[in-house]
Amino acid sequence: MKKEVNSKVFLAAVIFIVLITLVVHWLFLLPLTLGFISTTLFVSMVIIALSVLARLILRKKKFVIIIPIIILVFLGYCLISSGIFRSKDYKNLIGTIKEETFSKDISPIDITQLPVVDKSYAEKLAEKKLGEAGAIGSQVTPGEPVKQIVKDKLCWIVPLLHSGFFSWSSNREGTPGYIVVSATNADDVTFVKELNGKPIHLKYQPNAFLGDDLLRHTYYQGNEFVGLTDYSFEIDDNGTPYWVVTRYKNTIGFSGEKVLGTAIVNAQTGEVKNYAIDNTPSWVDRIQPEDIVRKQLNLYGEYIKGFQWFTKNNKLKTTEGGEIIYDKGNCYYYNGLTSVGKDSATIGFTLTNTKTHQTTLYKTSGATEEASIKSAEGKVQNMGYKATSPILINIENVPTYFTTLKDKDGIVRMYGMISVQDYNIVGVGETTKQTLSDYTKALTGKGNLSSLNSSGKINHEQATVLRIGQEITDKTTFYHIITKEKPDVIFVVSADASSELALTQAGDKVQLDYIDADGIVINATGFDNLEFSQRKSDTQEKIEKENKPSTEKK
Structure with missing residues (x-):
């Protein structure tokens, strides 16, 4: 009789754990594969819990042995997947790195197309535009700006999101549109509320709840067995709003992320289409997530000479800066490379195509982004302006950092250009043309040409x-x-x-x-x-x- 009671208690406990498992799965949307550490840990905890219950309720000691087996298997798997045994695989995650000449690949920039509006400034301009819309501003909040080329125009696309649960519950049809901020002209800001004469409603978004939640909605549309990351808001050439989500899997233990393609979600209708990398629509600018590319570059630098014990010799790492740049319609992640340790100089920089993942290395010693920022701020130290994270441009075949200089209120007051190869060569001005004129004078004057690796003539x-x-x-x-x-x-x-x-x-x-x-x-x-x-x-x-x-x- 007691045995029968214990069996019923154990069954009830199992049912309870199954219910907890379903709730956790619904809340956290764990990928249904053991290739992700979150899923493996959760499954292991469930098995351990059942083993403990079997020991306590059914008095079956043999189930306890499962616990050390699970722990040993987990630790062993982590060990054989580490850099000690898989250093070459980690190094090769970034793929084959080509070496090219900067002036050959990156065309000189049109000074009128310089991105003078950075991400934080785009946020300010979007907030100002939203404030002009009256009562709408109290119900929604600007989301994260995403840089994109739309019809050959470089701009920031800013979605309007629910400000909280009550905003979502009272506006279940969605938020009223998005804001387009020109990256080249701070006066060009547009609040897009309609498309083809019909009002826009962003129903599916990160700030929604239940079935309207973007992650949950995307997950249950054929993405239960893959990882999902980098939810970026983009519009197609017709202005239709979408969320572009990267689909990936792990290839080395619980890491070694490899991008599989994209899941593109219509922000209004909720329609989800899954694509491989090769057939993702051409208007999508970013397929490879920036954080994955940076991690792979750091792994490349960590294991460039294989696994090394207690030494930093020959190791490389990415610099703290890093921006998205555009050239000839292509989008790239810029990352400087420097030696491991305290160093204010780079050994070169990489450009990674945000769609194809192809990475190119340009070997040229020079200043880090942080050093260039300090150099630009030093030029205007009496005004107290602060430089933004610089972007890489081509000026007269010379790799050049371009930055905006802001006052304490975050308003752009001046611009700066700094030579990547010699951060003492700086040009500043109140306009981009003035800055270019000042910079080219610095390039050609006072014996600085010897420091350049361009034609230099x-x-x-x-x-x-x-x-x-x-x-x-x-x-x-x-x-x-x-x-x-x-x-x-x-x-x-x-x-x-x-x-x-x-x-x-x-x-x-x-x-x-x-x-x-x-x-x-x-x-x-x-x-x-x-x-x-x-x-x-x-x-x-x-x-x-x-x-x-x-x-x-x-």
Whole structure:
């Protein structure tokens, strides 16, 4: 009789544990595979709990032996999956790393397309736009901005999310749209509330609950056996809002993440389509999560020479900075590489295609992002401006950090350009054109060319002016010159380069000084109108002095 009672008690306990298991699964959405540590630990705990109950209720001692077996198997699996035995596999997670020349791969940037609005500034602009919408602002909150190219326009897409449970319960149809912030023009901010004449409602989102919760909804649409991460809000070229979710699996024990593809969720209808990497729609900018790429690069640096005991020799790591950059319609993660230990210099940097995962290494010693930030802030230390995390651009075939300089209220006041290879070469200005002019002067002047790994050649070209015009940007005058000898190139010169610019007209013989570079727009750092003989330019005098034969007696 007692045995029968114990059996019933044990059955009731089993049913209770099964119910707890179902609740935990619904709450935490654990992947249904033992390749994830969270799932393995939970299953192990359930088995251990059942073993303990069997021992206590059914008085069966043999079940207790399961507990040490599970612990030993778990620890053994972790050990054989560690870098001690799998260092080569960890190193190869990033794939084959190509080595290329920076100027060959990354095209010189159009100065008008510089991303002057960073993520935190985009948040501020979105909040301001939402505040102008009246009562809506009290019910919703801006989500995380996602950088994206939409119809060749670089912008930040900011979803509007529920501000809490009560906001969700009173607006079950969803939040009213999203905000588009231009990454190149802080004045271009749009609140998109309608699409094709119909109001937008973001029903499925991270701040929703129950079946409207984005993670839960995505999980139960054929993604129970994979890992889900990097929920980013993107729109297609028609403006339709989606959530792009990365699907992945672990390939080395409980780690070694490998991206399988994407799950694309229509934020309004909830329709979910799962894609492999190769057939993910072209408007999607990010398939490879940034944190996975950075982790793989650090594993590559950790095991570059295999597993090493108690030494940091030859090991590499990514620098603290890291941004998303765009070039020729492609999106890349930028990561600097530096030696392990305290170091303010990089040995090079990598660009990883956010879709294909292809990683390219550009070997060039230079400053870390942190060092470049301090260098830019040092230029304006009297104003107290703080530099944002820099992005990588190509200026005259020179790898260059570009940063915005903000005041204490987070408003962009100036811009900075810093040479990756020599952080002492800095240019700042109140406009991007002023900054570029100041930076190119720093590149070409005072003996700094020796530090550059680009062509490094300064041209002192004499030419005939075909056309000349001026442009005033934020109280600074820039002259645009087309010469007879190079009619397909526009030379841009700041007015402070020479007072003769204002007197120059078509037909004048002039001399232009600029760094040798390809492109239809070239920023000249020196100018001399040869029609005037009142004063020779400093550059001309320097050239004549260098070319003058020495008459000094030995």
